[in-house]
Amino acid sequence: MLVLDVGGSHVKVAFSGQRIPVKIPTGPRMTPGRMMRRVLATVRGERFEAVTVGYPGLVVRGRVAREPAHLAPGWIGFDFERRFRRPTRIVNDAVLQAVGDYRGGSMLFLGLGTGLGSAMIVEGRLLPMELAHLPYKKEREYEEYVGEAALERLGRKKWEKEVFAVVGLLARALEPDYIVLGGGNARKLRRLPPRCERGDGRAAVVGGTRVWETRDDGSLDVRPTRRSAG
Numbered sequence: 001m002l003v004l005d006v007g008g009s010h011v012k013v014a015f016s017g018q019r020i021p022v023k024i025p026t027g028p029r030m031t032p033g034r035m036m037r038r039v040l041a042t043v044r045g046e047r048f049e050a051v052t053v054g055y056p057g058l059v060v061r062g063r064v065a066r067e068p069a070h071l072a073p074g075w076i077g078f079d080f081e082r083r084f085r086r087p088t089r090i091v092n093d094a095v096l097q098a099v100g101d102y103r104g105g106s107m108l109f110l111g112l113g114t115g116l117g118s119a120m121i122v123e124g125r126l127l128p129m130e131l132a133h134l135p136y137k138k139e140r141e142y143e144e145y146v147g148e149a150a151l152e153r154l155g156r157k158k159w160e161k162e163v164f165a166v167v168g169l170l171a172r173a174l175e176p177d178y179i180v181l182g183g184g185n186a187r188k189l190r191r192l193p194p195r196c197e198r199g200d201g202r203a204a205v206v207g208g209t210r211v212w213e214t215r216d217d218g219s220l221d222v223r224p225t226r227r228s229a230g
Contacts, residue, residue: 002048002086003208004039005096006056008070008114008148009184011035013042014205021205030071032078040083051084052208054093056115058130062090069143070114091211092128094119097182099126099210100203104224108176109199110167113183116143120174124222131170142166151185160189167193 005012007026014021024038055075058066067073081088094117098109102121111117116132132143144150145162154162171179171194181192182199192198215221 001209001212002043002046002051002084003054003096003205004051005054005093005204005208006035006071007093008056008068011039012204013039014208015046015048016205016209018205019202026071028070028072031074032080033074034072036080036083049086050212051080051086051088052096052211053080053088053090054096054204054208055090056093056117059090059092059128064090089211092119093117093204094182095126095128095211096204096207097199098180098207099222100205100207101180101182101199102222102224105177106175108170108174108179110170110179110181111183112146112163112181112185112189113148115147117183120176121222126222136166148185151188156188163189164193167196171195 001016003014003016005021009027010023010025012021012023022042024035024042026035055064055068056070057064057068057075064075064078067075080090094109094111097111098107098119098121101107101109106122107120109119118129118131120127120129133141136142136145146159146166150162151159167179179193179196180199181189181196182203186198210222213221
């Protein structure tokens with residue numbers, strides 16, 4: 001299984017069981033075509049039977065439904081399966097790590113990276129979410145207070161305060177048993193909000209394999225992948 005975890009600053013390329021992914025820089029000029037050329041060059045000669053693509057934006061019924069906020073346009077309708085010549089499944093990028101980090105009960109996953117990724121799993125049922133662009137305050141969205149640009153604009157101390165506030169609001173609204181904070185910027189938090197834990201950076205590779213496990217009706221059937229921290 002080949003897993004691509006696409007983000008606003010880089011795409012992680014890894015195979016099932018691989019501990020350290022290869023990172024390819026992305027950014028606002030990265031189109032899906034450019035990314036595919038880099039990825040195919042990276043995996044040339046490797047054997048894999050299927051592909052999971054974690055996409056940083058809205059995915060509906062396995063298809064990209066909205067252009068990404070932090071990459072170049074052209075993703076809607078792009079045929080990854082044709083380019084890979086392998087069965088390919090597309091999910092939101094937050095889903096990859098959420099599935100890999102899930103340990104039972106109800107879990108809210110929040111990815112602190114270039115933007116804000118989100119997903120929730122309730123008793124094994126995956127609920128992809130798009131919380132980043134909900135209105136927050138001062139006519140700005142959640143992502144504008146906890147994303148990478150906010151960290152640079154506010155500085156780490158004020159950014160961390162906003163992370164605590166946003167996590168607290170979402171926790172009260174969604175009432176998860178626990179919250180996993182993933183993404184590269186989760187490591188920059190000096191302490192964690194209540195009921196939170198840091199995600200495993202390698203969980204996306206595990207999740208990329210597990211999203212192929214489905215129920216008879218085609219919905220995702222997620223089972224815990226690790227023991228409770230408590």
